[in-house]
Amino acid sequence: MANVERFGPGADAPEFDPGDFILTHRHRLFAGLIRLAQKRRFEGPDAPFAHWSHSAVIVGLDGTLVEAESMGVRRSPISRYRDDEYHLVRLGAELDPDGRSRTVAYAERQVGQAFGYLDMLGAGLHLLFGWPLRWVRRNHEICSSLVVKALQAGGLLRDLDPALTLPADLAKKFDVRP
Numbered sequence: 387m388a389n390v391e392r393f394g395p396g397a398d399a400p401e402f403d404p405g406d407f408i409l410t411h412r413h414r415l416f417a418g419l420i421r422l423a424q425k426r427r428f429e430g431p432d433a434p435f436a437h438w439s440h441s442a443v444i445v446g447l448d449g450t451l452v453e454a455e456s457m458g459v460r461r462s463p464i465s466r467y468r469d470d471e472y473h474l475v476r477l478g479a480e481l482d483p484d485g486r487s488r489t490v491a492y493a494e495r496q497v498g499q500a501f502g503y504l505d506m507l508g509a510g511l512h513l514l515f516g517w518p519l520r521w522v523r524r525n526h527e528i529c530s531s532l533v534v535k536a537l538q539a540g541g542l543l544r545d546l547d548p549a550l551t552l553p554a555d556l557a558k559k560f561d562v563r564p
């Protein structure tokens with residue numbers, strides 16, 4: 387069973403396991419739009435899950451991340467989230483060592499790919515109107531689809547559609563609350 391740990395501004399996780407992932411609450415315009423759209427679907431008891439606007443895969447013991455942002459998929463240090471709140475989702479025994487290796491390998495292979503603007507538009511229209519538009523383009527990623535596909539490569543989350551999954555969906559799946 388996954389274990390979730392919160393790290394507030396200025397706090398750092400003491401150790402990392404490649405294959406785990408983070409959810410974070412960012413304070414940028416694009417992040418605000420993601421949260422606003424997620425609030426249309428995540429209401430009532432599910433409303434707290436809409437808090438999350440970004441996700442990334444841990445690929446290094448030092449907390450190195452692979453994440454999809456507007457400039458594309460890249461490696462980043464976890465320290466760039468030191469001023470923000472993030473939750474570390476530690477996937478215990480459910481992600482065995484071989485699964486972790488496959489998860490990390492998938493994420494690493496995506497570095498340098500473009501950001502999936504059409505994927506984001508399709509996911510947004512799904513949130514707003516319920517239309518399941520899958521405008522997924524090969525070699526294009528959004529943050530949450532990167533996490534889902536990486537974990538699927540490791541043998542988890544087979545029930546999630548990466549094209550329609552946003553940070554709030556990951557938060558709900560692993561019960562990550564602010």
